[in-house]
Amino acid sequence: NAGVMQNPRHLVRRRGQEARLRCSPMKGHSHVYWYRQLPEEGLKFMVYLQKENIIDESGMPKERFSAEFPKEGPSILRIQQVVRGDSAAYFCASSSTATRNTIYFGEGSWLTVV
């Protein structure tokens, strides 16, 4: 299965800890997106990255959240000093230039902050 791979699927963190979510895009895809889905809400765009570059981070909270997509390895969404309001499903998606704006999602990472 060469789909978008996310891990961990489920993550529990105490308030104040750090959460790291990983995403490996589909084979041949060089564009990565992170979306967040809060309970009872739709999917909210967070950030769009290409290798070693953040293209659009207009949806990222100004503090505690960061994302990277290094030359080697998966994309990482990092949340520092987590709070209860960070509890959500975080979805990674990827696309290639050939697929234009059709992005393909991973299974998601469910973060629970206790």
Place this chain on the structure above:
Amino acid sequence: DQQVKQNSPSLSVQEGRISILNCDYTNSMFDYFLWYKKYPAEGPTFLISISSIKDKNEDGRFTVFLNKSAKHLSLHIVPSQPGDSAVYFCAASGGSTGGGADGLTFGKGTHLIIQP
């Protein structure tokens, strides 16, 4: 400011009948529209898309209609099957071409329930 709106949080349809899911948008720069289907605890799955140069796109049981003047699109599923029960998200993008520099703007979703 919601640029993509799905005004029906849920829709119940009898098996075998037609399901019609609606979506409205406000941004006239949007030129590419997609529908995704999502089951609980899974990621969204791409279903069908349409470019603004078209007004209809069909793929098997799924047809998407676009009315640019009304800034409205709809997804028709016929005949509806039990496995179609899921949340359906409408999404839109606009501006540049290429690998998705715009990202996608999603609606809040419509929960479709197919009744036997």
